[in-house]
Amino acid sequence: MGVFRRKGKPRLLSVVVPVYNVADYVADSLDSILRQPLREVRAIEVVVVDDGSTDGSAEIVKGISANDPRVRLITQPNSGVSIARRAGIEAATGDLLTFVDPDDILPRDAWTTMLRSLRRTGSDFAVGAAERVSVVDGEERRYVTPLMRRNHSRTRLKCRIEDAPLMLADVFVWNKIFRRSFWTDNDITFPERTRYQDQVALTQAFLAARSFDVLTDVVYDWRVRNDLSSATQKRAQIANLVERITTKRQTVELVAATGSEELMRTLRTEILPIDMWEHFRAAVDPATENPDRYWSLLREAVLELWYDAGVPFEETTVPRGQRLMAWLVARDRRDDLADLIEMIDERGPARTIEAFAAAEDLPVGL
Template sequence: MPSGPLVSVIIPVYQVERYVAECLDSVLAQTYTDLEIVVVDDGSTDGSADIVAEYAERDQRVRVVRQANAGLGAARNAGVRHSHGEFLAFLDSDDTLPPDSYAVMVDTLVGSVSDFVVGAMTKQIDGAYRLPGWLVPLHRTRRIGVRIDDAPEMLPDIFAWNKMFRRSFWDAVPLAFPKGSYEDHVPMTTALLSAHAFDVLPDVVYRWRTRDDDSRSITQRKHEVANVTDAVAIKQAVCEVVDARASPEVRRLWHRTMFNDLRPYLHEVPSGSEAYWHALHHGVAGLLARVDADDFAAVETRLRVLCWLTARGRRADVERVLARFGDPATPSLLQRIDDRDVLVVDDVVDGIPADLVKLSPTDRNLRARLVSVTVDGSQVIIRGVAQVIGLPDRGVEPTVAVRLVDPTAGSEHDVAAEPAPALEKHRPPRPNGAPTPAGFTARVDVSAWGTRVLRTEVVVDIAGIVVSGPFTGRQPDAFTLVEPPVHASWHPGPGLALALVH
């Protein structure tokens, strides 16, 4: 590849001798080679320092900065101060990169006038790297030159390491990482709100590891008092940034989504210490005081109930509700009562307002699994399973369609699918109270669409309630099928794409 802009890659290192070699190997294997790799040894006492020193001797692009232990944020800031690149990227020393990550991001920034680019990431889940469900709609399509008011759903993407920044933007804002845990949140929120434009890619540019040893990362220590204290403090700090810089529409979306990160902390309540509960109770109460009733009503209902109880100091009731949610023998938690879809918890806790347990559209979540794709002439035969979570069972069979979306023309066309009960053995795990999953087969004739690339979605109608979205899962995790006249491919995020081959 011809010489291009220098990319400074900042890698803080602390006690990661098991992982840092794999991390550095993934950087050095990048197809984009104009890199300045600044490794900041944050006072490691294991073998990490020796490992990174060996890499620096082997490749002149690797440079090591040493400092006394000061924490991840300080190490990143030190790396930025010692860097000279036109573009700036961050990588945690226990994670890795796909080979084309930096090539894709550099190519995007060179071709745009945006301040930074953000790509998709996969997280290690049960030993495999998968795109987290909440990221799927954020990175479904390529978007160039957007502002946060155009794409407010990007606000929860507060990771530093799936982004590449223009150094001029970083210095002008200016951006820096604070001390403590969750150091990404405030500077990345500030970046999203300050950018005159940013680019969003469907490409996976980062692999996030979850550790299985005693050196687990910050995000894996939700049970610690210090962790929950930092988490709610950072959440308050982000609220201050959003309230000061964001438009009313963006503030409203943030207030409706900021509680999502609290789920794992709430689930630690039964085993948490009194100090843990004290920190969580006061933190949630402070956050709840910032949100008006309409915005809180849009929070997913189970989470809303748990936060409401926590803010009022009702620990025993939080534990009762959590036990009810986790009991597979419990009757359906979601029921239709007096023409209202509700979450039923009044048999285990008292004094719950009726509006608090009323389900909202945010409770509905489509899970669509792609089972197979075959070709018959100009027809593509799509087999899958769809299920709507967060909706009481209506006692009726859902109808399913496959929607063909032409992003270029902005047009859509629904192809009705036929029921295929035999496919329901491929269903995703069925949560308590969820409607029965629907197996389906759809025949899509692509001959009328010319050479355009079509994106597909699944549309499920249950008694007049329509939920749509992409295929979110299949095995294996990606595939490409070229069987003339059809080209079909599936990747996490964008889902299934179809096109004619000539």
């Protein structure tokens, strides 16, 4: 059972918060951390790593830390979120480790259920559900992604990835609590200078874990920012596409090393395809950077990750319209893809796909 059975030793949870130019959000985020009830740990430490902010974020954190000794600020030249998180992990002293992004908010009691589960099961980490939170016309809206809903529909304790291969889709670091020894002993690493570093690190974690606990509780509020500054809202950039493809390749290598056909099949059919539709759309958007280069990179990736690997995109589980988009990309039909997306936006997917299918000799799966 690890740290929970050591008598006389305080049970400390380290919270790592990487910060870069989030002056409008960081105070609320830290407040939600500091207000967490401590029913299963005696104390927390909040290690904030300012990654060269220029908007006053560090000064805000300094003010908070001056009034609350649980908050510790580390500053570094701008180096990227991966290096910031690494610095936070190295500075952390707790036996348990979790992460919060500084533009997100924790629910009122985010940690109790995960900590209690770890105490009872001795698993390497616990993972809860997350809700996406947005504000539209002044009204808060909450949304759980379909894969998140499927993965967290029931409690599964002392689980292994072979028992729940779809958990490889839970590529977020902030809805989990880890034993820090598990993290460091397995040399789990965030790739540097990429917007999608969580997928590689979390794939490492799921594959390395002797067991993990899957809970139904919502433990994290994932805020959708409206200022287009979030990495997930910049799909039309070449660098974004390259980082996405690189991350997928690294994930494939990690899963391939296990030798598990079931894990690899789940990865290619249910996990790798889920965000590709954004890049299919970006490929025919007039605002996309260097559209010819973008198209070439996208097509190479679709062929490599699916068709050349023997798993045509038609066999994936994403919606039919997205499978059709990938099929057009693979066949180098950029103009037809643009027409298809325009028709979907005007008529809706069902009517558009029906009309397209009537005019094409489509393969099985489309």
